[in-house]
Amino acid sequence: MWSYEKRLQFPVNIKRTDAKSAQAIISQLGGPDGEMAASMRYLHQRFSMPYKEVAGLLTDIGTEELAHLEMVGAIIYQLTKDLSMDEIEKSGFDKYYVDHTIGIWPQAAGGIPFNACQFQVKGDVITDLYEDMAAEQKARSTYDNILRLVKDPDVCAPIKFLRAREIVHFQRFGEALRITQDNLNSKNFYAFNPSFDRCND
Amino acid sequence: MSHKEQMFRDIGIVDFVLVDLILYLDTHPFDVDAMEYFNHYSKIKNQMMAEFAQKYFPLTGDLAESSKEWSWGMAPLPWEGVC
Amino acid sequence: MQDYRFDEHFDNYPIAMAYIPWQHFEQIFDNLEEAYEIGTIFPELNKPFTGRRCVE
Numbered sequence: 001m002w003s004y005e006k007r008l009q010f011p012v013n014i015k016r017t018d019a020k021s022a023q024a025i026i027s028q029l030g031g032p033d034g035e036m037a038a039s040m041r042y043l044h045q046r047f048s049m050p051y052k053e054v055a056g057l058l059t060d061i062g063t064e065e066l067a068h069l070e071m072v073g074a075i076i077y078q079l080t081k082d083l084s085m086d087e088i089e090k091s092g093f094d095k096y097y098v099d100h101t102i103g104i105w106p107q108a109a110g111g112i113p114f115n116a117c118q119f120q121v122k123g124d125v126i127t128d129l130y131e132d133m134a135a136e137q138k139a140r141s142t143y144d145n146i147l148r149l150v151k152d153p154d155v156c157a158p159i160k161f162l163r164a165r166e167i168v169h170f171q172r173f174g175e176a177l178r179i180t181q182d183n184l185n186s187k188n189f190y191a192f193n194p195s196f197d198r199c200n201d
Numbered sequence: 202m203s204h205k206e207q208m209f210r211d212i213g214i215v216d217f218v219l220v221d222l223i224l225y226l227d228t229h230p231f232d233v234d235a236m237e238y239f240n241h242y243s244k245i246k247n248q249m250m251a252e253f254a255q256k257y258f259p260l261t262g263d264l265a266e267s268s269k270e271w272s273w274g275m276a277p278l279p280w281e282g283v284c
Numbered sequence: 285m286q287d288y289r290f291d292e293h294f295d296n297y298p299i300a301m302a303y304i305p306w307q308h309f310e311q312i313f314d315n316l317e318e319a320y321e322i323g324t325i326f327p328e329l330n331k332p333f334t335g336r337r338c339v340e
Contacts, residue, residue: 005260006276007213009220010320013282057227064220074280130302144333157321160332164323167331168224174304175228186298214320218312221325225309235309 002063009067010161014078014154019091021150022079023109026096028146028162029072030106030114033138035162039065041119041135048123050194051183054176058132061169068162073104075158124193129177136170139163205257212253212260215246 028034042062049055080093080102088097099105106114119135122128143163150156181189192200202210222239229235254264258276265273297303313319313327322330 003261005216006273006279007209007260008279009213009217010323011210011213011282012280053227053230057224060223060227064224070279074282077280078282133304144335147333148335148337161321161323163333164330168221168324168326168329171304171307171329172224172228174302175306177302178304178306179228181301181303189298189301214316217320218316218325225307225326229307229309232309238312 002066008071008074009064010071010158012071012074012078012154012158014075014152016152016154017082017087018079018150018152018155019083019087019093021152021155022076023091023093023096024146024149025072025079025155025159026076026107027109028139028142029069029076029104031108031112031142032118033135033142034106034108034114034118035065035069035072035139036106036114037118038062038135038139039069040116041121042132044119044121045128045132048121048125048195049128050125051179053179054125054129057172057176061172064165064169068165071158071162075155077102077104079155123195125180125195126177126189129173129180132173133170133177136166136173140166140170208249208253208257212246212249215242215249218242219246 030036039062042058042065046055046058046062049058083093083102088094095111096105096107108114120128120131122131140163143159143166146159147156147163150159184194185191219239219242222235222242226232226235226239250260250264253260254266254272259265259273260276262273265271267273294303307326307328309326311327312325313322316325319325322332324330
């Protein structure tokens with residue numbers, strides 16, 4: 001179960017509103033490579049993991065991703081809370097505003113709402129770990145793209161932090177895959193699904 | 202930075218060290234050097250959390266000490282920025 | 285195009301599988317404030333982004 005610390009994992013103190021940046025960054029909130037997808041992916045995959053170390057890692061990374069989800073929400077909240085009607089009209093933010101005012105609603109930058117199709121839980125440890133490694137790289141690439149777009153140092157600081165975490169997570173999932181390999185027969189890693197098959201012919 | 206702001210930031214830093222060590226230890230469960238670092242910073246964090254809650258406001262619900270006013274509820278919201 | 289570079293170690297592993305090298309932690313950053321801003325306590329995991337479009 002979860003405990004909550006009433007602070008952000010890394011500080012977010014943005015002084016300038018910027019609807020354009022907010023529209024791009026919202027993909028890291030509700031988009032397919034975003035923090036909500038990441039946390040839901042890992043926290044759901046952990047149930048069917050055959051090895052305690054892997055399930056434990058998924059729990060801990062999934063929990064950290066919830067903290068990142070909170071940070072991205074805070075970034076968008078601070079970028080939009082003082083927007084004038086003029087800024088809303090001129091920036092293209094009006095389409096989001098009409099449905100949500102300046103509420104925080106998880107969607108991708110293109111408008112597709114967060115949904116479970118954005119992640120997979122295959123129930124096969126090797127497959128799920130590959131999905132996780134890919135997810136971390138997709139998130140890292142998205143943060144690269146955001147860093148090219150955004151110039152405000154108050155925004156760049158938490159974004160750089162979040163990007164660095166993705167690289168660390170990638171390494172950990174890679175190590176979880178090595179642990180998985182050590183538990184399987186290297187002559188054929190794909191002989192059976194250790195989460196499901198009870199006997200091996 | 203005020204003492205409160207400095208302490209708040211220090212808690213963030215120490216907790217971050219613990220998080221990075223937790224993930225490392227999850228895949229390296231027998232690394233004694235990492236465990237030593239972890240134990241060291243874990244003690245520091247617990248002390249700082251208790252001290253901060255006592256001086257300013259609780260950062261977790263279970264550290265709330267309230268007499269006239271519910272201190273957990275009165276704690277500032279994290280997304281508003283600035284401690 | 286370049287011919288692939290054979291690595292003594294990894295290319296002798298079973299094929300049809302990916303392998304990430306193990307991290308062996310030696311040191312953490314001395315300056316923890318700096319580590320916090322960077323986003324990791326491990327110097328070997330610090331891989332900053334420096335790309336720029338550079339096309340007018």
